[in-house]
Amino acid sequence: MSKLDLFNNLMILAASDGFAREEIEYLAAKSHLWGISANDVEAAIVGSEEGEIFLPETQSEREELLREMIRLMAADGHLSDLEKRICATASARMDFTFKQFEQILNSLLESK
Numbered sequence: 001m002s003k004l005d006l007f008n009n010l011m012i013l014a015a016s017d018g019f020a021r022e023e024i025e026y027l028a029a030k031s032h033l034w035g036i037s038a039n040d041v042e043a044a045i046v047g048s049e050e051g052e053i054f055l056p057e058t059q060s061e062r063e064e065l066l067r068e069m070i071r072l073m074a075a076d077g078h079l080s081d082l083e084k085r086i087c088a089t090a091s092a093r094m095d096f097t098f099k100q101f102e103q104i105l106n107s108l109l110e111s112k
Contacts, residue, residue, distance in 0.1 A: 001054070001056035001058075001061040001064070001065065003034035003035070003036065004034075004036060004040055004044075005054050005056075006034075006064070006065060006068060007027070007030060007031060007034060007036050007040075007041075007044060008044045008047065008048075008051065008054065009053045009054055009065060009068075009069070010027060010030065010068055010069065010072050011027065011044040011045060011047070011048040011051075012047075012048045012051045012052070012053055013053070013069055013072055013073070013083065013086055013087070014027060014048070014072060015045075015048035015049055016080075016082050016083060016086055017080040017082050017083055020075070020076035020078070021076070022075040022076035022077070023072060023075050023076050025075070026071070026072055026075040027041075027072070030068075053086070053090055055090065055093055055094055056094075062094040062095075062096070063104065065090070065094070066087070066090065066091055066094065066096065066101070066104055067104060067108060069086075069087050069090065070087065070104070070105055070108050071108065073087060074108075088101075
């Protein structure tokens with residue numbers, strides 16, 4: 001999965017409940033870190049309202065996506081019900097068990 005695909009997925013998640021300031025800051029930092037152009041950021045914003053999360057094929061890419069989704073959700077200190085449902089649905093569609101999801105979530109919370 002390219003960093004642009006990953007960024008687009010995160011943009012869709014952030015748009016699901018409206019963009020919080022912290023989420024925008026997180027996405028801005030990621031776009032800079034991953035070398036995503038302003039044009040691609042703009043396209044991601046436009047596409048976020050109608051987009052569907054793209055699920056990667058490899059397990060390592062799926063785990064990276066899930067980790068980034070959780071980090072984004074936690075950026076504003078508020079996990080909306082819609083964000084939780086999207087993340088849980090994506091996790092299930094990527095064939096993670098609930099136990100695996102919990103382990104990933106807990107490892108991220110412990111590293112803070």
